[in-house]
Amino acid sequence: MKRFTTRGTRGMTLALICSALLAGAAAAGELDAFAGKKGKIDIAGGTAHIPVMKDAAKHIMQANPEIRISVAAGGSGVGVQKVGEGLVDIGNTGRPLSTEEVAKYGLKSFAFALDGVAVAVSPKNRVANLTAEQVQQIFAGKISNWKSVGGRDAAIHLYTRDEASGTREVFWEKLLKKGVIVETANVVASNGAMKSAVAEDGDAIGYVSIGHLDETIKAPTLDGISPTQENARSGKYPIVRQLYMNTKGTPQGLTAAFITYVMGPDGTAMTAAAGYLPLH
Numbered sequence: 001m002k003r004f005t006t007r008g009t010r011g012m013t014l015a016l017i018c019s020a021l022l023a024g025a026a027a028a029g030e031l032d033a034f035a036g037k038k039g040k041i042d043i044a045g046g047t048a049h050i051p052v053m054k055d056a057a058k059h060i061m062q063a064n065p066e067i068r069i070s071v072a073a074g075g076s077g078v079g080v081q082k083v084g085e086g087l088v089d090i091g092n093t094g095r096p097l098s099t100e101e102v103a104k105y106g107l108k109s110f111a112f113a114l115d116g117v118a119v120a121v122s123p124k125n126r127v128a129n130l131t132a133e134q135v136q137q138i139f140a141g142k143i144s145n146w147k148s149v150g151g152r153d154a155a156i157h158l159y160t161r162d163e164a165s166g167t168r169e170v171f172w173e174k175l176l177k178k179g180v181i182v183e184t185a186n187v188v189a190s191n192g193a194m195k196s197a198v199a200e201d202g203d204a205i206g207y208v209s210i211g212h213l214d215e216t217i218k219a220p221t222l223d224g225i226s227p228t229q230e231n232a233r234s235g236k237y238p239i240v241r242q243l244y245m246n247t248k249g250t251p252q253g254l255t256a257a258f259i260t261y262v263m264g265p266d267g268t269a270m271t272a273a274a275g276y277l278p279l280h
Contacts, residue, residue: 030266031063033257041254044072045079045092046166047190048115048209049243051274053092056262059270067254073190077164083107083248089255091246094166094209106249112263113243113276116210117171118219118227120194124202127151129221135175138205141182146203158185159197159206167191170241171207175222211275229277243276 043053050071057069074082076093083091084105097109119135121127127150130138137143138156147153160181161168172178188194191212198204199216210227213219219227222237231237245259261267268278 030261030264031060033261034060034064034067034254037064037254037257038066039254040068040070041090041258042070042072042088043090043092044074044082044088045090045246046076046094046243047073047192048094048167048211048276049092049245051211052113052262052267052271052276055270055274056258056267059266060258060261069258075162075164075189076166076169079246080105080107083246086248089247089251090258093244093246094241095169096242096244097246107246108248108250110245110247110259110263111242111279112245112267113271113278114229114232114240115243115276116227116229116232116237116240117167117175117207118210118213118239119175119222120198120206120208120213120217120219122198122200122202122204123215123218125151125218127220129224131223132175135222136177136179139176139182139185140180141184154203157201157204158182159188159194159201159204160185161194161207162187162189166241167207167209170239174239174241175207213275229275233277242279 050073053071057071061067061069076095079091079093080097080101082088084107097107101107119130127146130149134143134149139158143149144156145153146156172181186197188197191208194206194208195212195217198206208217210229210232225231225237227237232240245262247255251259263280268280271278
């Protein structure tokens with residue numbers, strides 16, 4: 001019996017080693033596209049993209065130190081402007097390009113992930129569910145105390161993103177129905193900054209990409225629907241958008257290789273690990 005257990009363990013160990021070697025070979029195969037190449041790729045724009053972009057950049061640069069990849073934020077509007085003006089190679093957006101942007105800059109879009117946008121509050125906040133109408137009234141300033149929606153008797157502190165944000169645009173269009181966001185709302189620059197602001201303020205309310213949800217903030221259900229990626233995929237949770245990489249004209253060289261890598265099996269695994277739903 002003891003010998004049988006040992007053999008089984010050895011067999012399992014061998015299987016795991018083989019699996020790891022095959023996975024490593026597959027990843028190396030995808031990175032072969034960068035072998036022997038030199039140069040740099042500059043990326044800027046949507047902040048939801050950053051975990052995937054940085055992970056892909058790290059793997060590529062580790063495989064080939066002759067390639068340098070920079071990843072910056074700024075929001076979707078910045079991504080469009082910088083790639084359109086030739087300041088970066090890839091401009092990320094959390095929304096589709098407008099007809100005007102495509103015409104002005106000659107941009108090409110590459111969608112790689114599906115993401116949702118969720119209302120976010122502090123974990124200290126006892127409010128567990130909000131209706132779409134309540135959220136609309138909160139951001140319009142018509143509901144200004146948490147007591148009105150089942151919370152404690154305290155003023156609601158509003159947080160929003162600037163108008164260059166793709167996260168803001170989706171939230172504003174799909175949840176707020178293009179309604180008013182009161183001018184006294186605090187404006188933050190990124191999903192990361194929104195997380196920090198909401199986590200540190202027990203009376204705050206804001207919104208983040210679902211891929212950025214973690215234990216530091218709480219996402220109330222919306223009309224009873226939990227804002228998970230699974231519900232976003234099925235259509236049950238409606239506040240969703242795609243994440244895009246955009247280039248000026250058809251991508252070439254290292255830029256094309258980077259986009260192919262992100263949309264390939266290795267990049268798909270990174271996208272899923274970051275909390276998004278891969279489209280490929």
